[in-house]
Amino acid sequence: AQSVTQLDSHVSVSEGTPVLLRCNYSSSYSPSLFWYVQHPNKGLQLLLKYTSAATLVKGINGFEAEFKKSETSFHLTKPSAHMSDAAEYFCVVSDFGNEKLTFGTGTRLTIIP
């Protein structure tokens, strides 16, 4: 069975400081892992995805995530937060060969000016 746990429901950072959004996963097989972002009144947008290639994955808008199998983690980071990063972020897992995505409960990121 596949599942994800997002360890923080809310994260607040000051503009220009680093962002860390934490995610742990559970998967029976070789997982694919994703981060999606949801801005208010907009659709879900893929930030980045891991599918068993390089463990450090770079995404859009300066975000990146590192797949750590030993820790079953896939944390999302960004070196310097921007006001436009304020949104809801979802960590997502999909078992190999399984079409459906399993979403975490989301982390709301607030950027303090």
Add this chain to the structure above:
Amino acid sequence: GAGVSQTPSNKVTEKGKYVELRCDPISGHTALYWYRQSLGQGPEFLIYFQGTGAADDSGLPNDRFFAVRPEGSVSTLKIQRTERGDSAVYLCASSSRGGSDTQYFGPGTRLTVL
């Protein structure tokens, strides 16, 4: 190019009524997915189509929910005898061929059952 579109954007109905929600996937995408997002939660999988056939409907909560994709493009999610607990945002996504291909999401239909 055009993304995934969903209509209507908002639907308000009364308990017990029947509703249909429509999804237009990205042109040429063979895989189509429906998810449901309740307030404060992440989206939950409902059903997956590959072409015209429902390849996995394990997420449909009960037999009041049904979805079709008769020509392998547009899909309709149908909910009979709506209940207040059906209120949520219904999301549609499509991908090029399924598998590990990226799923692209539409803006969703917000369903409110009074």
